[in-house]
């Protein structure tokens with residue numbers, strides 16, 4: 271994955287946007303490859319690659335990251351083992367982080383070489399994060415998370431899922447706290463994360479442009495840098511999971527292997543390891559998915575089961591869950607949300623700027639206001655931009671209340687009103703399927719009535735009696751959305767929400783405190799979900815070094831004058 275965000279920011283952001291805590295392991299066990307023992311290295315390599323491809327193709331919408339275990343690739347043979355692992359990594363969609371399960375640990379100089387082998391984009395494996403043994407101390411971990419690898423992250427083996435983890439990791443230390451060795455490791459994850467930041471000489475406050483992991487930090491101060499270290503704690507030992515969570519605090523991510531083939535209980539593990547925001551935990555599963563007749567269906571089932579367990583935990587803890595699980599936009603009723611910027615929002619703003627869709631300057635709007643920015647969705651006009659646009663809409667939808675507590679979308683059909691909405695609706699429908707495995711119908715209307723061919727003004731999926739999401743680019747006065755709403759009602763469809771790209775989140779007039787988006791949400795009594803709103807644009811500018819301070823100043827002034 272190529273990204274300027276840190277490994278744990280990437281995990282956090284993807285976890286939020288696909289509403290999942292599932293991590294799929296890529297472990298091509300020889301016996302799962304269906305090869306004769308005499309198979310040569312080339313045959314083993316190809317079979318391992320195809321084995322992984324089948325899993326990746328089927329499961330990518332559901333997994334926060336992929337976790338290939340190097341052991342199974344090294345065992346292919348000395349010539350093709352690492353090359354096959356790299357080939358698999360290269361085939362993974364670029365927005366999915368790669369956690370290399372290598373469990374390294376060595377003196378600093380050797381650790382540096384291991385880090386190059388794991389991360390180097392040319393000669394190495396191009397991973398985003400690794401698993402490490404912490405037993406050789408800070409200097410064995412440092413090369414994996416500092417210097418040229420400051421954006422990478424590592425999960426430290428803390429209390430592993432195997433029975434033998436009690437032999438050493440569960441021993442009680444004779445120190446002041448009388449804690450277990452694994453609790454000490456859990457505390458060290460925090461201390462060493464801080465140390466890594468100091469080692470990189472990055473001031474805490476400026477190092478964090480992480481706007482999207484608010485859900486993972488229920489009690490952290492806003493100035494603490496995002497963690498660089500997580501912990502491996504087996505789902506097979508819920509007591510250890512609780513103790514590790516207590517020792518590490520809410521912000522540290524815990525990778526909890528052992529569900530499925532190793533017999534760990536998912537519900538108990540979630541209860542013990544989730545933080546109060548219902549996150550901070552990844553459940554890696556390898557054999558249960560690879561051995562399933564339909565790996566995609568099994569991954570989706572696991573994702574849903576984990577989310578059900580999360581909901582149960584949050585309910586039991588008396589926490590209002592939805593917004594804390596997966597959402598940085600606090601207000602989908604058209605208030606423009608809070609100022610946090612999720613990774614998908616940052617990416618959306620960046621490619622909108624690159625494509626010239628979003629521009630800064632001085633623009634006189636129809637309303638007569640002089641705006642410091644202008645957004646023209648009609649300028650998304652290349653294949654790559656449209657692909658990214660669909661993905662951004664889909665990510666915003668999946669992070670909103672258009673997804674119910676079981677992780678299911680609340681609509682059956684995506685409706686794109688003529689003209690602009692037609693292509694946007696089609697993009698969104700395809701992106702929901704492609705990125706999130708969400709299958710819905712697609713329909714659109716014509717402005718002109720045809721008297722031949724399909725006839726009528728509605729084309730595509732049938733909408734009568736169905737829950738419908740309306741997709742458009744922006745809401746200016748809201749007239750087009752209201753017309754769509756009336757049209758849907760007239761055929762007895764059930765409009766349940768609106769999805770737009772940008773919410774300008776500004777008052778309709780100085781005497782009217784509501785924005786056009788808020789008025790639509792209120793009058794039609796349905797949520798309006800935007801990819802970004804004015805507060806995210808302002809926050810993006812505040813964190814970006816690419817734009818002149820004047821741009822931020824003008825946007826801030828505009829927001830304070832007209833913003834809702």
Ligand SMILES: O=c1ccn([C@@H]2O[C@H](COP(=O)(O)O)[C@@H](O)[C@H]2O)c(=O)[nH]1
Pocket residue numbers: 295297339371429430431432502503504527528529530531532554555556557558
């Ligand atoms: O404590 C640990 C640390 C790592 N693993 C690894 O996770 C997978 C588990 O595979 P399943 O098929 O889901 O059991 C495997 O790669 C292990 O090496 C672990 O199990 N426990």
